[in-house]
Amino acid sequence: MTAAFTARTEQAIGDRTLKLAIDRTTGTARAKRAAAVADWPGFEQARELGRDIKDHVIAHLGHYLAEFERNAIASGAKVHWARTAEEACDITIRLCRSAGARSVTRAKSMLGEEIGLPHALAAAGIERVETDLAEHVVQLAGDRPSHIVWPALHKTREQVREMFAREHADPGPLDSVEAMVGSARRQLRMKFMAADVGISGANFLVADSGAVCTVTNEGNAELTTTPPRVHIVTAGIEKLVPSMAHATVLLRLLVRSATGAELTQYTTFHCGPKRPGDADGPDEFHIVLVDNGRTRMLREGLAEMLRCLRCGACLNHCVVYRQIGGHAYGGTYPGPMGAVLTPLLDGLPATQDLPRACTLNGQCAEVCPVKIPLPKLLRGWRDRSWREGLPPRTEVFGIGVWRFVAARPALYRLATRLALRSMRLFARGGWIRSMPFARGWTAHRDFPGPARRSFMEQIRGRGR
Amino acid sequence: MSARDAIFAAIGADAHPAATAAALLARVPGLRPDRVGNDAVESFLARLTGPSVAATAARVASLAEVPAAVRDYLRVRGLGPRIALQPAAALRALDWAGLETHGGIAVDEAASVCLAAYAVAETGSLVFRSGADMPVLFAFLPMHHIVVVEAAGVVAWLEDCAAREAGRPAPRNLILVTGPSGTTDIEGVLVRGAHGPGHLHVILAGAGAGVAESS
Ligand code: SF4
Numbered sequence: 316m317t318a319a320f321t322a323r324t325e326q327a328i329g330d331r332t333l334k335l336a337i338d339r340t341t342g343t344a345r346a347k348r349a350a351a352v353a354d355w356p357g358f359e360q361a362r363e364l365g366r367d368i369k370d371h372v373i374a375h376l377g378h379y380l381a382e383f384e385r386n387a388i389a390s391g392a393k394v395h396w397a398r399t400a401e402e403a404c405d406i407t408i409r410l411c412r413s414a415g416a417r418s419v420t421r422a423k424s425m426l427g428e429e430i431g432l433p434h435a436l437a438a439a440g441i442e443r444v445e446t447d448l449a450e451h452v453v454q455l456a457g458d459r460p461s462h463i464v465w466p467a468l469h470k471t472r473e474q475v476r477e478m479f480a481r482e483h484a485d486p487g488p489l490d491s492v493e494a495m496v497g498s499a500r501r502q503l504r505m506k507f508m509a510a511d512v513g514i515s516g517a518n519f520l521v522a523d524s525g526a527v528c529t530v531t532n533e534g535n536a537e538l539t540t541t542p543p544r545v546h547i548v549t550a551g552i553e554k555l556v557p558s559m560a561h562a563t564v565l566l567r568l569l570v571r572s573a574t575g576a577e578l579t580q581y582t583t584f585h586c587g588p589k590r591p592g593d594a595d596g597p598d599e600f601h602i603v604l605v606d607n608g609r610t611r612m613l614r615e616g617l618a619e620m621l622r623c624l625r626c627g628a629c630l631n632h633c634v635v636y637r638q639i640g641g642h643a644y645g646g647t648y649p650g651p652m653g654a655v656l657t658p659l660l661d662g663l664p665a666t667q668d669l670p671r672a673c674t675l676n677g678q679c680a681e682v683c684p685v686k687i688p689l690p691k692l693l694r695g696w697r698d699r700s701w702r703e704g705l706p707p708r709t710e711v712f713g714i715g716v717w718r719f720v721a722a723r724p725a726l727y728r729l730a731t732r733l734a735l736r737s738m739r740l741f742a743r744g745g746w747i748r749s750m751p752f753a754r755g756w757t758a759h760r761d762f763p764g765p766a767r768r769s770f771m772e773q774i775r776g777r778g779r
Numbered sequence: 780m781s782a783r784d785a786i787f788a789a790i791g792a793d794a795h796p797a798a799t800a801a802a803l804l805a806r807v808p809g810l811r812p813d814r815v816g817n818d819a820v821e822s823f824l825a826r827l828t829g830p831s832v833a834a835t836a837a838r839v840a841s842l843a844e845v846p847a848a849v850r851d852y853l854r855v856r857g858l859g860p861r862i863a864l865q866p867a868a869a870l871r872a873l874d875w876a877g878l879e880t881h882g883g884i885a886v887d888e889a890a891s892v893c894l895a896a897y898a899v900a901e902t903g904s905l906v907f908r909s910g911a912d913m914p915v916l917f918a919f920l921p922m923h924h925i926v927v928v929e930a931a932g933v934v935a936w937l938e939d940c941a942a943r944e945a946g947r948p949a950p951r952n953l954i955l956v957t958g959p960s961g962t963t964d965i966e967g968v969l970v971r972g973a974h975g976p977g978h979l980h981v982i983l984a985g986a987g988a989g990v991a992e993s994s
Pocket residue numbers: 572622623624625626627628629630652679682683684685686687
């Protein structure tokens with residue numbers, strides 16, 4: 316695994332096209348998020364409230380799950396429960412089969428990726444049509460998503476143009492990004508109308524109404540869930556909120572942190588199937604509630620991770636993610652949140668490199684809209700690797716990360732500056748007695764507190 | 780043990796948390812972004828037509844003037860007179876002379892005219908409740924989405940939506956539309972008209988409660 320991870324990392328670092336593609340999208344995302352946050356004086360208090368709402372739900376998960384189930388059933392939904400990814404896929408495939416489905420449209424859902432739904436549909440011989448533009452690109456490329464908000468962020472416009480020219484029925488000139496989006500619109504339009512089943516995820520499950528909230532900018536979720544006869548939702552059990560009013564608090568945080576907008580273009584609360592007299596909508600509405608490790612997170616010290624809104628901010632601000640991209644992480648979820656989740660989902664022995672792929676700068680926790688202490692959780696995995704006697708081969712990767720960061724002077728300066736800033740948090744009276752990730756050192760001796768400025772910064776300051 | 784029982788067994792039983800859930804919401808008013816001034820209608824229009832939401836808007840004195848405003852929009856955009864008219868009684872009752880209205884929605888419809896249930900000043904959002912008189916696809920298939928909303932129906936905050944919905948039977952879909960559809964999926968470049976409408980035009984009818992109070 317270490318060899319595989321190192322190989323993936325080195326390949327990614329050597330890929331200039333990939334670097335360009337990552338920079339273009341994450342750079343815009345960081346700038347827009349920063350502007351949105353600067354424009355909101357109450358942001359910090361709102362993060363605290365967002366954290367407290369999620370913690371409240373997690374502390375009372377049983378109560379809210381039962382309430383959600385009761386209200387969803389009352390709205391006409393059918394609720395299904397899955398302990399594992401396999402159970403979730405089996406239920407979904409069974410529902411598709413009993414609907415006689417030949418073609419299924421899908422609105423992007425990370426949970427669907429996590430449980431391996433694309434493969435399950437293919438194995439069942441059911442046509443899968445990804446409708447989110449980025450997922451459409453990823454599907455055409457036979458690829459995997461590399462970001463949780465922009466799954467095709469690793470593709471440049473040139474690569475997309477080439478694929479659309481080859482695969483679309485009516486591509487037209489494709490001489491601009493606008494023209495490419497137009498071609499995808501034409502290509503997918505009839506697919507929306509012809510699908511037998513539409514599958515979506517959920518951004519929130521609203522306990523007091525049984526509604527499922529989805530957010531999209533393209534409008535593909537509603538086009539996925541309205542024309543087909545059957546709508547299936549697959550959702551993690553941690554997506555619960557007590558009420559719509561609680562959801563709005565989290566929506567403000569989620570959307571600003573993801574794209575810098577104040578609200579997504581389409582924010583929809585789906586509640587049950589078509590009502591008598593309704594002009595459109597599905598006859599059947601199924602909700603598959605998935606555990607897949609979430610109750611284990613409660614027991615194993617990872618409850619804070621269940622707050623995650625899947626906003627992607629920690630990816631956009633991670634110096635490692637920005638160097639290596641999403642695929643190098645090897646799991647469904649990349650970046651800091653992925654480095655916490657993947658060892659749980661795929662097992663620590665095979666993934667122990669991921670918690671090491673971190674430069675200590677603490678940026679992820681600083682931007683997280685629900686204040687998840689990502690560095691602390693990563694340290695938990697590192698400690699556990701030691702306790703379980705897993706061979707410390709991961710050090711090799713740690714050095715690998717240092718090497719590629721150090722080989723890039725601008726990045727090295729950034730990383731040390733940020734690391735100094737976070738180290739100062741642990742310094743008391745100029746000496747560091749305890750610091751995450753440096754237990755091996757601070758357990759036996761104190762570590763000198765960092766200088767106000769890094770060595771490089773001081774040299775440059777003197778030169779001027 | 781069923782999957783359901785196993786999941787509940789892993790979580791454990793807990794006490795009823797209603798009071799704590801309500802206490803969390805009591806913190807909301809103090810920390811919202813400063814988006815709604817004294818006049819909810821003006822705030823709504825400002826957000827709606829700002830660079831982020833990027834819709835266009837026109838104001839008319841009453842619903843009776845809406846068809847003329849729709850004709851103006853279609854003419855300026857160089858569009859034909861054919862519109863998909865949402866089967867809402869308040870829209871059907873208007874005089875659509877000079878326009879070809881129809882009650883269905885085509886897959887490649889050029890323009891639809893809809894009536895929003897209400898609107899939100901904070902975010903510049905339009906709220907639709909699906910039903911017999913509001914087919915969801917009217918808001919998603921056309922290239923031009925023309926939306927009528929009454930100024931008296933503009934609420935201030937997102938939480939006001941929750942308050943308005945409380946105690947009413949939930950529609951299949953409660954939809955907040957905040958701008959024309961868009962995507963940044965190719966290199967982060969914003970393109971409008973991804974799958975849903977490429978253009979959102981709002982016709983605000985009448986005077987808002989805020990205006991009436993302050994005048
Ligand atoms: S961990 Fe925080 S920043 Fe990262 S995706 Fe989840 S909510 Fe967003």
